[in-house]
Amino acid sequence: MNNNISVNVHRLGSQTIKPAESGVTWGIPWKKGALLREENLTMTGPSGTQVPLQSWPTAYWPDGSVKWSAHAAALGASESDAVSFVVSKGKPAVPAAPIHVREENEYIEVSTGAIMCQVNKAGADIVRAMYRGETLACSGGKLVCIREEQRSEAGGRVYKEQDFVSHITKAAVEQSGPVRAVIKVEGRHKAVAGSRAWLPFSLRLYFFAGLGQIRIVHSFVYDGNPHQDAIKGLGIAFSLPMSGPLHNRHVRLGGDTGFFAESPKHLMTFRTKGKYEELFRRQTAGEAISFDPQEDAAFIGLLEDAAVWDDFKLVQSAPDYYEISKRTQEVCCWLKSGSGNRSAGVVFAGSESGGMSATVRNFWRKCPSALELRHMSTDTAEMIVWFWSPDAARAMDLRHYDTKTHLLSAYEGFDEMRSTPYGIANTNELTLHCFESTPTAERLKALAEEADAPSLLVCEPQYYYDVKAFGIWSLPDRSTAMKAQLEDRLDAVIDFYKTEVEQRKWYGFWDYGDFMHSYDPTRHVWRYDVGGCAWQNTELAPNMWLWYMFLRSGREDIFRLAEAMTRHTSEVDVYHIGEYAGLGTRHNVIHWGCGCKEARIAMAGLHRYYYYLTADERIGDIMNEVADSDYTTVHLDPMRSYYPKDEFPTHIRVGPDWAAFSSNWMTRWERYEDTQYRDKLLIGIADIKGMPFRLRSGPVYGYDPKSGRLTHFGDDNWGRHLAVCMGGPQVWFELAELLEDPEWEEMMAEFGLFYLLSKEQKAERTGGAIAKWSWDHPVLASGIIAYGASRGNDKELARKVWDILLNEPFMARIGQPDSVDGLHYVRPVQEIDIASTNIASQWSLNTILSLELLADSLPEG
Structure with missing residues (x-):
């Protein structure tokens, strides 16, 4: 064990004007056994002086050592220009004035040394009072909501508005210092006049030692009827004492x-x-202005009239x-x-x-x-x-875009109309300064x-790579012309989507963070109105693509893209309460519009990157919500269109369904050392081992969420690419690091070695059992094929992987858009007519894998 281990961390990106102070929270990964849970960590700045540090574990290795740690520091004026720091083992420095948290019957009081804030445990006001020294800075802070209901009447329409404010049901201290304190408040919005309560909310307030600021993360869940309950306004209001002329x-x-x-x-x-x-x-x-009553009498008279x-x-x-x-x-x-x-x-x-x-x-x-700002001329102003x-x-319109589905013409998943916003959420952030x-x-x-x-x-990309944070991936390498070409394409597809976000204005309360699915070159737009071809909704794991691109580059622009997508897809595309809790909605014109409600859209595997890199508690909540999403599939069988109710509680595919469950269970196990989720993983893997052709079998199984048992179904013609193109390999490769099970790794390699065999070869190796099954879209499976080629040392298969990746048409065009003039579209735009986010994300993920696993087999030209 290395007791002298140290980690260099540096600021992500740079700002034009740095604030004199900021509170910062981040995460660090560790090799197995490198950091024990009882060991302390300290941080030093560029001059060697200690910076007060608060640390806590966020994930553990199976041996009990720390896999990920989280850290908080209050960077004051002396550290505001510092770019890099060192975290190492040792006793942490304590702030000169540590945060003090005190609980009373009615409120929680937090003192940072610069401000004191009282947070209520009940009632409408979340912030009871906030003081800067002895001065009252805020005399109340509550959530506000305006509900709108529209009725059609003869000759016109009638709109009715109803005011709601926060009603607290629970307030708790999640952290109490010495550097950072976190208070979580939960409740609902209650009618000012009436008894109705709706829109469940959670709100976290973050305090840092010595800083006169409060960071607020506000989340709410929609639980209304979109045909009756439109949100006209939603926000947070503060009462501010005013004094003087x-x-x-x-x-x-x-x-x-x-x-x-x-x-x-x-x-x-x-x-x-x-x-x-x-x-x-x-x-x-x-500046404050004063007047002489006599000398300035005439002007004072003018002001009185103004x-x-x-x-x-x-x-x-x-x-x-x-x-x-x-x-x-x-x-x-x-x-x-x-x-x-x-x-x-x-x-x-x-x-x-x-x-x-x-x-x-x-x-x-x-x-x-x-x-x-309201009432600025009174003794108490209001900031909203x-x-x-x-x-x-x-008002917010959460209705579906049609009254029926369009399965054949618009690639929508089911004839069932299950478009409902009931249970979706949204998170917003703000910071207060006194x-x-x-x-x-x-x-x-x-x-x-x-x-x-x-x-x-953040850490250096080399460090993330060395400790194998998030499994298998490669660092950028431009040492040969062909490697440089692939790196250029990886960078160019990021730049393409950065441009598309701005060019297509992929912004808005319910949309920001998502990409669209596929392009329409005739209209020169993405297929925004064609069912399953509009918003991506995590289809083929674009979240993972962006996060691995950040890990290998350290680029702030990529981090912000990935962060926005994580925040959106974990909230808007996922059901947090109700019938579909723990599931998400497949890609559609409306984010919640498709009848397919699946575990893979909501899986922890998509969001854990952001959680471990930032220790974001809201993402932690969401990953907890999906831990048992396999139970939700009992009343909403993912394969209900293909298999009637039988002796099995439900039916699932090994991927993306069981792969999504495994990501949820792996995350729960490593975060909380909860062995019941480890055991579910082991039970499922044991059942897959017992299948006729192991991981190649299926991919549909009878499934019992109570026992975690998978039962083989026998023949089917389901596409095998679906088992491995929704993030399953990325989850399973990291899971292999935890399980240390050679047979599990062998099964994944076996799947990859088998994928591109001819029908005759498949028939020969399996007695004809699975020769007729669909093994299509090799670009979507090229990552696990590369894994098989690497472990099997199969040079011919490696060459085929590179042929697939190098000759993919969209990626061959990346960086070379066509211009569309303003006559053929509403304004001039740049386009690639075969653009596909499915291809962008899977090609990138699989190229990043292949550059790690098969770099030696990459042709030179």
């Missing part, structure tokens, strides 16, 4: 590059001249348009005050006693969103962050950038 109160709303900076009573009047022009400039910059602007708002109605407006009173009109393209997503309100800002992550990307703006053109005075534009800009791309520490 109106002209010394300040409003800031973040624009594209700078700020809308005004006051409820600004100094611009018809007669603002001379020294008052300079005072106006100082007021606009955020309008008082009580309410302000910025509405991001589309990815490329926001509008700022203000009004004097509720009975008066809103006055347009400015507009732009993409708001920075930051709002500040303050007075002579200080103020508070909110910075919102992905503000314009998840439009329609808004920032609103709208995740869904009530000023959007229409100030003694109005912050500068530079300070607010830095905080907005930090909120939009939070600081993260």
Whole structure:
């Protein structure tokens, strides 16, 4: 055992303007036996000084040593410019003022040394009060929701709106310092007038020692009827004490590059001249202004006559348009005050006693969103962050796009109409900062950038590779012309999708993070309206493709793509409650539209990369939700169209169904050392070993989730590529590291060695039993074929793998788009007419594998 082990970590990417302080949480993988659970870790900065560190394990090896650890640090002003740090074994430094958490009967109190916040355990207000020193900075914070119901009546339509606020059912301390504290609050939205409660929520508040900030992660689940319960507005509101004259109160709303900076009573009047022009400039910059009652009497009279602007708002109605407006009173009109393209997503309100800002992550990307300030002329102003703006053109519409399915024409999975949003979720993030005075534009800009791309520490790609984090993959290698060509293609397909996200505007509250499935060259668009050809919904594991590309490159742009996809697909494409809990929805025009509800869309194997790299608790919750998703298949048999009810509780395929279950169980086992999930894995593997042709058998089995037993069905003609193109190999290769079972590895290699054999060879080796079965789409199976070729030292098979990958048509075109002029589409675009996200993700995953397993067999030209 190496007791002197140390790990270099560095900031992910860079920011134009770094904030003076930031709280950061990240993960580190470890080789088996390298770190024992009782061993401490310490962190040093570039100068060798210790940085206070809080650490905890997030996964274990079977021998009990730590597989992944998580860490938290509060990087203050002295570390704000530091790029790299070293984590090693040793006693961690403790903050000069550690976080203090105290529980009372009615609330939980957290003191960071810079702020003190009280979090309620019951009632409507989540934030009871927040203090900066002795000064009250916030006197309440609650969730807000507006429900809209529409009725058609003779000659018109009637819209009814109903207000809801948060109703807390549970609050708990998840971490209590010394560096980081986490409070989780759960509840529902309850009617202000009435008894209805709906939209379950969870909200986590993150505090860091010495920092005057609170990071908030807000998640809600939709549990309404989409034909009756439209969400008109959804957000979080804070009550802010105001003091002093109106002209010394300040409003800031973040624009594209700078700020809308005004006051409820600004100094611009018809007669603002001379020294008052300079005072106006100082007021606009955020300075406190004072007047001499006698000398300035005339100007004071002008101010008393001037309008008082009580309410302000910025509405991001589309990815490329926001509008700022203000009004004097509720009975008066809103006055347009400015507009732009993409708001920075930051709002500040303050007075002579200080103020508070909110910075919102992905503000314009998840439009329609808004920032609103109300009652700025009163003793208590209200700041509202709208995740869904009530000023959007229409309320949230979660209905299906048709009243029937289109199985044949639109590649939809079932004739059954199972399009329901009941049980889907969405997560949003914001950060609060408290100030003694109005912050500068530079300070607010830095905080907005930090909120939009939070600081993260990561390891070097070489380290992730050396410890075999997440199984088998390769590091970039351009040592030969052919390797360089493959690396260029891997990079080019990432650049292609980065461009498509922007070019096609794949943004919006329910869409951001996902890619589309396949392209329509006639209309020059992705097939957004063709059933199963629209949103990808994790089909063929694009999440995994993006995460492995990040691991091997360390690129921040790829990390952000993967992060957004993980956040979207784990929330929107998955059912968190209800009939389909633990399952997800197959690709469709509407994310929840397809009748296929399957475990592989929701599997932990897609999301665990983000969890282990960031220790994100929300993803941890979601991975817990799917641990027993195999039970849900009892009342929704994945193979119900092919097999009637019989003696088996349900029927599943070895892949993607059992592969998805195995990813859930592996994750549960390593996170909690829960051996019942390990045993389910071992039972399933033992049953597969006993099949006539082991992993090649099937792929459909009778399955009992109580026992975990798989029963072979015999003949079928199901495509074998489905067993290995939905992320199964990536899960199974890593599982092999945990199980240390040579026969399991041999079975996977056997599958790969068999895949490309001729029908005659297959018949000869299996007595004719599986010669007629479908072994199609070799590009989708090339990764496990490469695994077989590597373990079997089969040079001829390795050559075939490279032929498949090198000659794939879409990837041969990547980096060479065609131009479409503005006459043939609504605007000029770049396109590749055979674009397919299925191919992009599987080609990339399998090329990354093959470069590790078969690099020596790669032809030179």
